[in-house]
Amino acid sequence: MSDRLKALSDAGVSIWLDDLSRERIETGNLADLMREKYVVGVTTNPTIFAAAIANGERYDEQVAQLVDKGEDVDRVVFELTTEDVRNACDIMRPVYDATPYDGRVSIEVEPLLANDTEGTINSARALWAAVDRPNALIKIPATLEGLPAITAAIAEGISVNVTLIFGAQRYREVMDAYLTGLEQAREAGRDLSTIHSVASFFVSRVDTEVDKRLEAIGSETALALRGKAAIANALVAYGEFEEIFGSDRWRELEAAGANRQRPLWASTGVKNPDYDDTMYVRDLVVAETVNTMPEKTLDAFADHGEVLGDVVTGKAGEGRAILDRLVELGIDWEDVLVVLETEGVDKFKKSWEELLETVSGQMEKAKA
Template structure:
């Protein structure tokens, strides 16, 4: 086991892999990552599945069977992806049995429903029933329409990974939606201890967008702020999370058996080669959080990541100074977060279309 990854895990950070394929599941690779690299969870998205299916012969037989049965492309996607997630859940079941908040595998609602509350609720219900594993998480985007869907499915006892969170303001709305769902579940007599959630706060894309704007502004002061916004934003999000945990509302839910909605640092692959390739891991170490990494980032942390304990608690004032400085040089932070969410939803939908086209191509090959 990598000593560096073990140090990260010992600091209270849950390490999740941002990747899944049938090859990983069936070859034993995922089980090896769990045993040797401290991996205790998996996140997925349509782009990940598109890459896996395009390059994986292990899907061919199932695709052929589904085509022979007359399944359409949406049905084929549903069957392929839920099977992978179900099997990954089984591999991670021992982790889940040891610590219920981990051993989790996420699967996303259909991205074209990002602005459809009722459609999102229905998709989440169908995925939850199909995967049929207590350690699954259904990914729901934190769009305005997604927020009430989060409350509705949590109220039904479905565990949720809330995705596409960019701003602290939206994150507060997500935490409120989670607590509202828990309150409804409690009032309906559900066991709150069985309901889990993470809130996926996106990191690297914040630096990508703000750095671009800082470079357009130019000048020593603006350029000197590059590479600071993403970590500052995440640290402010964690401070908001701590506020919620200290509230009377949360204490009442905790007393009823509720689990905290853990912050999950997402989009942790570093886009700018001038920055440390472990930046969004080592600078966001704090107990009780999740860091989901692509394998390249996982390898970088294992090789040279320097973990020096809690890097987040007590940093809110410093993080706010970064935001104040960004505003002072002309960065419109509200506009940044609107742009990031719009782009996130666009990429979300685009990745779905990529998956549809990939599977359609595999179905065509299977029909020949």
């Protein structure tokens, strides 16, 4: 057991693992992480599944069965990934039963649909039905086209992990989409208490993009701001969360049984080796949030992470001050956000194509 991870959990941070594989499920590794490292949720994406399937013989039998049935590669991917998520949901079920928010496993809609509202809605419905577990979360990207899909999914009672959020304004739109979906669900007579959501606000990628621009400016003032933008941006986002979920609109939904959409800090592994490898966990501790970590970051925090109490609440002004300084230095903040979202969607699409390629290769082996 890790005292440092226990302290993080005791501070109200839900520790989720940003990884999943059939090996983790079948060897008991996921259950071990729940018991020993306070892991209470799982997030996945196409990159994670591509690595798991490429490196794991545990998928071979199911691939062979699906090939024998004449399924195409898209269907094979769908069956393999929903099987893993369903089984992970079952492992997480005791946590789900014991806590109001945790024990959840996320699976992403097909990334090629990121700019297709109807396609995203249909993909969300199909994944929700196939996993068929109340503790699943369907990941929908926070693109402009994704916003109405979030509302539609929530209105139908589908629990959603909104992913790829980079800026505070888009985050407000995500929260509005969630509340609108809840209002529609209430009008339809649904039980709001069964609908859950997290909003995945990406962290480290912000520093990667901004640091590059600060280094191009090159002044002492600019260089001193490296590694500051991501946390500042997250502090501003949390201020937006406090405002929206302190509103009369929210209180009315809460009275009807609705659950808050918790902030989830994503992309929390450091990209710059010069930075403390726990900074995106340590500097974002606040109760009733989620931090989803790759295992490397989880192990780093278990080894030397610090919990300094709530370091987020009431700090939105400090975050804004840093973002204002960046703008004064010539950083085009709106362009930073556009670049990050565009790159994020492109990376997810590329990962999806790699996943299809990996599975196609496994299917060819099964036919041989």
